[in-house]
Amino acid sequence: MTDQAKRNPGAAKRGSGRGGAFFYAVVATVAAGGAIAGAMLLSNIAQRKAEAEQVAFALVPLEETTVDPAEWGKNFPRQYDGYKRTADNERTRFGGSESLPLADDPLGKAVQKLEVDPRLRVIFNGYAFALDYRERRGHAFMLHDQRETDRVKLKPQPGACLNCHASNVLAFRQAGLGAGAPGHLSEPLTSENGMAQLFKGFDKVNKMTYADASELVNHPVTCLDCHDPKTLALRITKPGFINGIRALAKSEDPVPHLPSVEQWRKGSRAREYDPNELASRQEMRSMTCAQCHVEYYFKGEGKTLTFPWHKGLKLEQIEAYYDETGWTDFKHKDSGAPALKAQHPEFEMWSQGIHARSGVSCADCHMPYKREGAIKVSDHQVRSPMLNTARACQTCHNYSENEIKERVAAIQDRTHKLMGRAEDAVVELISAIKSAAESGASDEQLKGARTLQRQAQFRCDFVNAENSMGFHAPAEAARILGESIDYARQGVAEVMKVTGGKGYKSLLADKPATPGGEPGKAAEKVEKPKDGAAAVSAAGGRPPG
């Protein structure tokens, strides 16, 4: 202590030597800590200010030939991160699909809907959907699941299937150039040559076999399918939609939710409606999704992907178009009815709802903005808004998350129950027609009932295949299902008239009843069909626990 006092006379003078040094040490530490904390706060504020100024850095050049999303991800890591997360398939009440890896396939398979709801096997008997009809998964799986489904492996399909299940803008242009289209790949897609290449390739690939066409593509939907590589603006790259929206624009169906189409209609119509030129940014936030989330069919020998919008977007108008062109998806194996298959008509259904009318686009709910630090990006993890209720719904709907979820559940449960009734009714009709035909009723006699089956089945399927369980347009979905039930029961009455009231056996009479798919989970206990099909767990059912 004395030595210390010698070296630091001042300290000794100030007060008790040991206590004084300790006091100074504490104050020094606190001050140092304060300086450090202050510097950290300063650094944090500086980072927020920098994030406000610049949100993305152009590290790699992006071209019309850059298909690989990992390249785009170097410039836009936050969006790329969200995009990859579409592999995450948390189950919601009626959406999502958790699946387990399989021994021969690490990506696994989604739950088989045909096991959960055996009525579907009856309704689609005679069509590939009676073989394999699994729950849909996130965008990340779209190409894999299409390549692996029995509908493609066991039935010959055309390359047209790849219009929606793969990133094909580059493949189409290359095929088009190979078929003699003008120009070269570096030209912008929206240029005259670019479009010529795209459409020529579209024609060529549609006709190919699925196996051949599948070799041309490597990715599910990518950045290039929706974004211009230079400006990042949204754009349409799929010929099916371009043709479809042109046809819709020429129709009489009012589309107040697509103001640029209404505007084009009032104009001279000298040029076709071109969404890349005329659609507003907000409309584009729905139209890019409508490149794939639509009803369609493959027209003619060329298997040209066609959206049936020539009379309008409403179900009756689509049905009228199909009737006029004489289109039938398949002849029903049990009843002989000329049946239609509906495929994921989200855009058509959404168009009838209040959200579309209020200017709410697909991206507003399914890709809402999220904040990372001080940067605002669109959430590229396209998924159910029920998994993201705060950001997807609360920006406009100022209610608690639970209340919002309950409202959605109420709508979906009601739709689901109506759909169950419709499915039952359609199965009854199919059973009745089959019985009558087997007892000797003629085609002429059964024509009315078979037409009613076509109408009833299309309506029931329209809502089943649409991925919102009625939420996109609840009143429209309920109306469609009501008509489905009505037509199916009318059909049974028709058959009764023909057979003189003779009874029939329901095609599901000897199959045990199932709940028809309880909301929120795959059926826990699924009675195996009599032919002993693979168990649900092997097909990738609900994870244990």
Add this chain to the structure above:
Amino acid sequence: MDTTAREQTEDQAGAEAGKQAGPERARRPWLAWSTAGLVLSVLVGAAVGVGGYTFHYAKGTSYLSNDPAACANCHVMREQYDGWHKSRHHAVATCNDCHVPQGLVGKYTTKAAQGYRHSTAFTFGNFHEPIAITAEDLAIVEDNCRRCHSAMVAEINSGRPTREGALSVGHGQEASCTHCHHGMGH
């Protein structure tokens, strides 16, 4: 006590030693300050300096004003700021006119409380999104509605509404201005 006596002895010894060891030190008293004290001053000065600079960098003084641009220092508020520009109240009310009580004490204590909450949210990013007003701050807004529009609403007997009251008018809850008249400010 023993220590005091010992310290005094050591004091003297130290002073003696100091005188003996460093005559220069004795002649220049300001060098007699200890190195520890010097280090301490430097550190405290650094802390104050960093803190002061951070205050300036973060535009700290702007928060004492009524300028709406100060609220938009955080660009998460840009939509509200832009919305206010287009709103019906643009010409008659700034952010503080609605979101802060008008008495001198109330105004600055509220600014301090809200400022603290906003600063922690800004730094740690752990706030609910979309941003939702707290029950207390909603009450301040409602009070300010009644303050300006007192002539019109004086006849309506309404106390300070709770958050539940604001969202579920009726059923015995007090009337809330913003439940129907939302979007007035931004």
